[in-house]
Amino acid sequence: xLIDGYCALGQDREFDLTADALLRAMxxxxxxxxVIAPPDRQLAVLNRExxxxxxxxxxxxxxxxxxxxxxxxxxxxxxxxxxxxxxEQGARMLVLHPFVQGYLANDELVWPVLDVADxxxxxIYIHTGLPGNSTPWQLVDLAEHFPNVDFIxxxxxxxxxxxxxxxxxxxxxxxxxxxxxxxxxTFDNYVKTLGKTKxxxxxxxxxxxxxxxxxxxxxxxxxxxxxDVYGNNLLRLLEKRGAL
Amino acid sequence: MIIDCHTHWGICWQERDGADPANWLAVLDxxxxxxxxxxxxxxxxxxKLCRTDNNTVAALAAQKPERLIPIGTTWPQMxxxxxxxxxxxxxxxxxxxxKFHPWLQGFSTxxxxxxxxxxxxxxxxAPVFFHDGTPCYxxxxxxxxxxxxxxKTKFVLGHSGILWNWRSALSVARHPNIWICLCGPHMRAMExxxxxxxxxxxxxxxxxxxxxxxxxxxxxxxxxxxxxxNKLREKILGENPLQLFKAE
Numbered sequence: 005x006l007i008d009g010y011c012a013l014g015q016d017r018e019f020d021l022t023a024d025a026l027l028r029a030m031x032x033x034x035x036x037x038x039v040i041a042p043p044d045r046q047l048a049v050l051n052r053e054x055x056x057x058x059x060x061x062x063x064x065x066x067x068x069x070x071x072x073x074x075x076x077x078x079x080x081x082x083x084x085x086x087x088x089x090x091x092e093q094g095a096r097m098l099v100l101h102p103f104v105q106g107y108l109a110n111d112e113l114v115w116p117v118l119d120v121a122d123x124x125x126x127x128i129y130i131h132t133g134l135p136g137n138s139t140p141w142q143l144v145d146l147a148e149h150f151p152n153v154d155f156i157x158x159x160x161x162x163x164x165x166x167x168x169x170x171x172x173x174x175x176x177x178x179x180x181x182x183x184x185x186x187x188x189x190t191f192d193n194y195v196k197t198l199g200k201t202k203x204x205x206x207x208x209x210x211x212x213x214x215x216x217x218x219x220x221x222x223x224x225x226x227x228x229x230x231x232d233v234y235g236n237n238l239l240r241l242l243e244k245r246g247a248l
Numbered sequence: 249m250i251i252d253c254h255t256h257w258g259i260c261w262q263e264r265d266g267a268d269p270a271n272w273l274a275v276l277d278x279x280x281x282x283x284x285x286x287x288x289x290x291x292x293x294x295x296k297l298c299r300t301d302n303n304t305v306a307a308l309a310a311q312k313p314e315r316l317i318p319i320g321t322t323w324p325q326m327x328x329x330x331x332x333x334x335x336x337x338x339x340x341x342x343x344x345x346x347k348f349h350p351w352l353q354g355f356s357t358x359x360x361x362x363x364x365x366x367x368x369x370x371x372x373x374a375p376v377f378f379h380d381g382t383p384c385y386x387x388x389x390x391x392x393x394x395x396x397x398x399x400k401t402k403f404v405l406g407h408s409g410i411l412w413n414w415r416s417a418l419s420v421a422r423h424p425n426i427w428i429c430l431c432g433p434h435m436r437a438m439e440x441x442x443x444x445x446x447x448x449x450x451x452x453x454x455x456x457x458x459x460x461x462x463x464x465x466x467x468x469x470x471x472x473x474x475x476x477x478n479k480l481r482e483k484i485l486g487e488n489p490l491q492l493f494k495a496e
Contacts, residue, residue, distance in 0.1 A: 018436045134412045163410050164382045189461040211436045216473050
């Protein structure tokens with residue numbers, strides 16, 4: 005099964021992805037399923053609206069879309085309650101975006117929502133990169149506090165934290181690397197160095213074009229790594245909560 | 249005509265191939281790249297290697313003047329020598345501009361000697377290229393500040409803010425002496441930058457040569473695939489780079 009590990013569904017500012025357009029792109033790229041996450045505004049403030057939209061889209065296409073949800077930890081207990089609600093209704097991944105949501109990735113502010121994710125056995129997708137409040141080593145620090153939670157390092161710190169990616173990913177066992185924005189010519193080396201069980205393909209459509217990203221990655225990544233990177237690794241994390 | 253406005257004579261290439269650019273150029277040939285702005289790598293990693301690397305880059309370009317446009321570097325920490333080296337690059341070595349990587353080189357854009365260099369580059373009509381998009385020394389707004397201080401100097405944002413600061417690049421590109429190079433932003437940012445920025449001040453590049461991986465294939469296909477007006481795309485790839493060096 006081929007899974008796109010991160011697509012932002014919705015329309016706002018530079019985001020303009022509809023469910024129909026995503027399904028068409030997935031068909032062209034021969035991608036079976038995609039994780040769908042809310043766009044930036046719904047990560048930052050309108051969490052419930054975004055989560056509800058993802059759950060509704062996934063209910064309409066249960067064989068194609070895997071709903072992610074997000075809560076801004078600044079909402080405190082309200083964030084925990086919204087996270088529990090979203091998971092109960094089918095969300096399979098929590099998305100955190102420290103840059104957009106306004107905190108440092110390893111701030112203890114985040115811990116209460118991670119406790120929920122830990123109890124509910126869902127992986128955390130965390131956007132990483134510049135300007136520097138969500139870096140590979142901050143993620144290691146966080147992952148050490150939550151050794152039972154799986155963390156997906158969205159974008160592998162792209163670009164200027166690329167120096168840190170390999171050593172940070174070696175430092176703990178519960179970090180996985182997601183490809184979007186990393187570019188195939190760089191991601192390929194991470195997978196080669198860390199092993200094929202660590203990489204997860206994601207396009208970050210519509211910021212990137214899904215079909216283009218899959219095509220470019222297929223040109224670079226050796227075919228022996230495709231099953232793991234293109235689906236099995238993410239599936240293993242998602243199904244810790246139960247079969248999809 | 250396709251001109252790659254952001255390449256490096258990489259340390260690993262130099263160690264393997266010495267002063268022979270044949271293998272390096274073969275990658276450009278594979279993708280139909282006609283010309284490239286060739287920037288140093290060792291020279292921006294080490295102040296000690298700055299002068300010799302400028303000589304190396306100039307000599308490489310002299311081997312293929314129809315294809316390689318040499319860009320030098322200097323280190324503001326060298327004091328007066330830094331300004332002399334800047335002048336030597338342009339006047340003696342025939343280089344067309346200077347490249348700076350403030351977070352690697354470890355200096356602030358507020359550095360006094362760097363100000364002198366920026367002023368000199370304006371007098372010599374030689375653009376100043378930056379690695380940009382990275383705190384705390386290489387943010388587009390900091391380069392925007394230079395553009396205001398030195399209105400006669402052309403400044404190139406070598407990465408257009410990279411991935412997370414492209415809106416900063418978009419904002420400071422309102423200064424008429426700032427050019428942006430599409431080398432780093434994602435496809436959607438490239439499309440928006442192309443819609444909202446002066447079409448005559450947009451360049452394209454790949455950062456090829458920083459290591460051995462072929463970064464040209466992805467980045468060339470990216471600009472070819474992006475929703476950009478075809479005439480503008482041709483201008484970005486072929487016409488604008490040559491305009492950059494023309495006197496106002």
